[in-house]
Amino acid sequence: MCGRLSQYSGIHDFVAALSMPNALVNHIGDLPLERYNAAPTTQLALFHQEEGFLHADMVRWGWRPHWAKDRAAPINARVEKVAHGPFFRAIWPHRAIVAINNWFEWVDEGGSKKQPYLIRRQDRAPILCAAIGQYPSVGRQPTEHDGFVIITADSAGGMVDIHDRRPVALSPELAREWLDPATPKERAEEIALHQGEPTDVFEWFKVDRAIGNVRNQGAALIAPVNPTPG
Known part of the structure; x- marks a missing residue:
């Protein structure tokens, strides 16, 4: 997965997609997020x-443990290793959902520049991505070490x-189960x-190289x- 995505809907659109009866603690606001071209280190809406x-909070995309100061903060974690490797051990119990509208990938099609593609759900519903992180909790304010x-x-298939x-x-059903402590x-x-x-x-199609x-x-x-x- 390349490091670029869109999160432009309002927070209540994402909550509706989750279909959760729980009361919302909204630290984000009600306006559309309008992040059409979100890159690593961007603050994104995260649910836990x-x-x-x-809870809905703005949290930085990217995280590393305090002892890994010699490397950049990863933005993704491979599902095959995330539950058992030492790097993400501290945050594996802290499950979250980042709801996005789409993400982007770049494909080498033989031209001088790679061609960007947008990937989204065919029904245009938000994509409920499994995430883990370090984020604000009850009684704890945000810190510089927070991230996801x-x-x-x-x-698989054509993707x-x-x-x-x-x-x-x-x-939505599995996202709710994932979020449940x-x-x-x-x-x-x-x-x-x-x-x-x-x-x-999902569906995917070419978009303008301006996304780069x-x-x-x-x-x-x-x-x-x-x-x-x-």
């Missing part, structure tokens, strides 16, 4: 559940032609490993295009 409430990573798995990795996207760690690992949304839920500049924003970036070669 605590004391019976659904998106869990990724192997792509392999776009990229060999993709986010672990969950159905009462869900055992073993069950959470099973969900992430084997129960992500299938490839045929992180300063560019706006709805025009997510529109389909037929670019000229090169």
Whole structure:
């Protein structure tokens, strides 16, 4: 999975997609997020559940443990290793959902520059990505060490032609189970490993190369295009 995504809907659109009856503790606000071209280190809306409430906070995309100061903070974690490797051990119990509208990948099609593709659900519903992180909790304020990573798995079907990795996207029912602190760690690992949304839920198409500049924003970036070669 390449490090670029869109999160432009309002927080209540994402809450509606989760279909959670829990009261929302909203630290984000009600306006559309309008992040059409979000890159690593961007503050993104992250959901977690605590004391019976659904919490929405802005958290940095990317995290590393305090002892890994010699490397950049990863933005993704491979589902095959995340539950048992030492790097993410501290945050594996802290499950979250990052709801996105789409993500982007770049494909070498023989031109002078790689061609960006947008991947989204065919029904245009938010994509509920499994994540883990260090984030504000009841009684604790945000800190500079907060952050999250998106869990990724192997792509399948035609999506392999776009990229060999993709986010672990969950159905609303499984997203709610993933968020529930009462869900055992073993069950959470099973969900992430084997129960992500299938490839045929998604569609993908070419978009303008302007998405490559992180300063560019706006709805025009997510529109389909037929670019000229090169």
